[in-house]
Amino acid sequence: xxxxxxxxxxxxxxxxxxxxxxxxxxxxxxxxxxxxxxxxxxxxxxxxxxxxxxxxxxxxxxxxxxxxxxxxxxxxxxxxxxxxxxxxxxxxxxxxxxxxxxxxxxxxxxxxxxxxxxxxxxxxxxxxxxxxxxxxxxxxxxxxxxxxxxxxxxxxxxxxxxxxxxxxxxxxxxxxxxxxxxxxxxxxxxxxxxxxxxxxxxxxxxxxxxxxxxxxxxxxxxxxxxxxxxxxxxxxxxxxxxxxxxxxxxxxxxxxxxxxxxxxxxxxxxxxxxxxxxxxxxxxxxxxxxxxxxxxxxxxxxxxxxxxxxxxxxxxxxxxxxxxxxxxxxxxxxxxxxxxxxxxxxxxxxxxxxxxxxxxxxxxxxxxxxxxxxxxxx
Numbered sequence: 001x002x003x004x005x006x007x008x009x010x011x012x013x014x015x016x017x018x019x020x021x022x023x024x025x026x027x028x029x030x031x032x033x034x035x036x037x038x039x040x041x042x043x044x045x046x047x048x049x050x051x052x053x054x055x056x057x058x059x060x061x062x063x064x065x066x067x068x069x070x071x072x073x074x075x076x077x078x079x080x081x082x083x084x085x086x087x088x089x090x091x092x093x094x095x096x097x098x099x100x101x102x103x104x105x106x107x108x109x110x111x112x113x114x115x116x117x118x119x120x121x122x123x124x125x126x127x128x129x130x131x132x133x134x135x136x137x138x139x140x141x142x143x144x145x146x147x148x149x150x151x152x153x154x155x156x157x158x159x160x161x162x163x164x165x166x167x168x169x170x171x172x173x174x175x176x177x178x179x180x181x182x183x184x185x186x187x188x189x190x191x192x193x194x195x196x197x198x199x200x201x202x203x204x205x206x207x208x209x210x211x212x213x214x215x216x217x218x219x220x221x222x223x224x225x226x227x228x229x230x231x232x233x234x235x236x237x238x239x240x241x242x243x244x245x246x247x248x249x250x251x252x253x254x255x256x257x258x259x260x261x262x263x264x265x266x267x268x269x270x271x272x273x274x275x276x277x278x279x280x281x282x283x284x285x286x287x288x289x290x291x292x293x294x295x296x297x298x299x300x301x302x303x304x305x306x307x308x309x310x311x312x313x314x315x316x317x318x319x320x321x322x323x324x325x326x327x328x329x330x331x332x333x334x335x336x337x338x339x340x341x342x343x344x345x346x347x348x349x350x351x352x353x354x355x356x357x358x359x360x361x362x363x364x365x366x367x368x369x370x371x372x373x374x375x376x377x378x
Contacts, residue, residue, distance in 0.1 A: 059263065065256030070282075072249025077286030080106055080242025085296060086235040100162060101201050103299060104306025105314075106243035107283035110250035112315050114280050118272075119319035124326045126272040127319045128177070132335045133277025135170065135308045139342040140368025141278070142285045142304050147361025149289060152297045154354040161204070162305045163350065165197060167343050169312040174336040177327040187320025194313035246283035254279035269328065273335060273375060281307075308343075334378065338371045 080103060088098040111134050118126035146152060172193070176186045257275045266275075284307050288300035319325060345367060349360045356364075 055263075059260065062256040062259040062263075065252045066260075069249040069251070069253030069256065069279075072245050072252065073282050073286045076242045076245030076247075076249055076283065077290040078242075079245060080239055080287055081290040081294060081296065081299065083235045083238035083242055084299065085294070087232065087239065090232050090235060097201055097204065097302070098299070100302040100306035101198060102239065103287060103303045104284075104310050106239065107246055107287050107303060108307045108310045108315065109243055109247045110254070110280035110283060111311055112318065113247065113251070114254065114276060115315045115319045116322065119323045119325060122323075123272075125269040125328060125331075126276060128182075128316070128325055128327050128331060129269055129272030129335070130276050130280060131173075131311045131316055132331060132339050133273035134281045134311055136335070136339045136342055136368065136371060137277050137281045138284055138304045138308055139346055140364050140371070142281065142288050143301070143346070143356060144361040144364035144368070145285065146288050146292045146297075146300050147356045147364070148358055149292045150297070151358060152292070152301055152356040154301065154350045154356065155298060156354070157204075158298075158301055158305070159347070159350050159354075162302060163343075163347060166305045166308045167340075169193070169309050170336075170340055170343050173312045173316060174332070174340060177332055177336065180327050180329070180332070182316065182320040182325045182327060184321050184324055187317045187322075187324075190313045190317030191321065194310070194317060197309060197313060246287070250280050250283055253282060269330065270375065274372065330378070334375070338374075342367060342371075 084098045084103045084106075087102065091098075111130055115127040115130050118124065118130065143152070172190070176182055176189075254276055257279055258271055261271050261275045284303055288303050291297070291299040291303065316325070342364075345364070349356050349363070352360070
């Protein structure tokens with residue numbers, strides 16, 4: 001007997017189509033396992049080769065980004081320092097003041113972008129770790145390398161005014177982050193302190209020039225009053241171009257280096273304290289090296305000190321005002337004290353003959369190398 005829309009089974013009873021399909025599928029599965037086995041075939045060498053190709057291609061792209069970023073950083077540093085020195089001559093202010101403000105803010109743009117992006121994306125380890133790591137890198141590596149290029153002459157103003165402000169900003173960051181959080185009120189406090197710092201720097205711009213700087217300004221060939229605004233505008237555009245090249249080069253380098261670090265399994269906090277911090281500090285490094293080679297050691301030192309102040313007061317202030325930041329116990333107990341320690345170490349080095357010699361530059365590099373060893377082992 002055959003049922004309507006059914007199929008006849010072995011006993012003549014109607015079998016539903018769905019049951020027949022399932023039974024037929026099981027038979028097909030058994031037949032497939034009989035020929036191929038219950039598990040998929042192991043990958044062949046040809047398959048492994050094709051799987052490695054995307055990873056190798058990704059690493060090649062990352063290395064290319066690093067190399068292009070380095071090229072942009074070198075070019076941007078040269079353009080920015082020449083423009084900043086010209087602005088100082090045209091405005092009649094100390095080159096050190098320009099390094100403390102214009103150059104420091106321009107070379108710190110990558111840190112601002114990275115930390116703000118980390119704050120908005122909820123990556124507080126990157127937002128805070130980038131600042132702490134960059135400040136340590138600035139003192140240990142940048143001043144160390146610049147001192148190897150040429151011994152750095154220190155002015156009394158650097159020891160008397162600029163260094164205490166840098167140490168005070170670093171100590172404020174450590175003090176306000178000890179509870180594991182930097183809220184919006186504390187971020188606003190940082191921003192108010194930054195505005196006061198800029199106002200103070202502008203106030204002493206004209207009044208604190210030493211006789212050597214005044215004679216240098218008099219011999220700089222400054223154009224007359226009619227041509228000076230045009231010359232200032234041209235130098236300002238060059239400074240903006242230099243900052244743009246530095247920011248773009250740092251971004252490419254950070255992206256490439258971070259991809260390479262993640263491919264070997266590095267954590268986000270370690271990446272922010274090392275790769276990201278060093279990458280975003282490369283504008284300061286190349287700008288300071290360019291200044292040292294051009295005989296502007298005052299701009300190089302003021303750039304480092306001003307960048308450290310800008311990193312804490314402006315970058316942490318903006319990031320915490322946008323969104324409160326959480327600070328890990330490791331950053332508070334390990335990395336902040338190292339940042340403070342390197343800042344304190346800088347004072348006796350600067351006061352010893354008011355210059356940082358090549359041997360003292362090696363000492364700074366060695367201290368930063370010891371910090372990196374402790375960081376990577378912890």
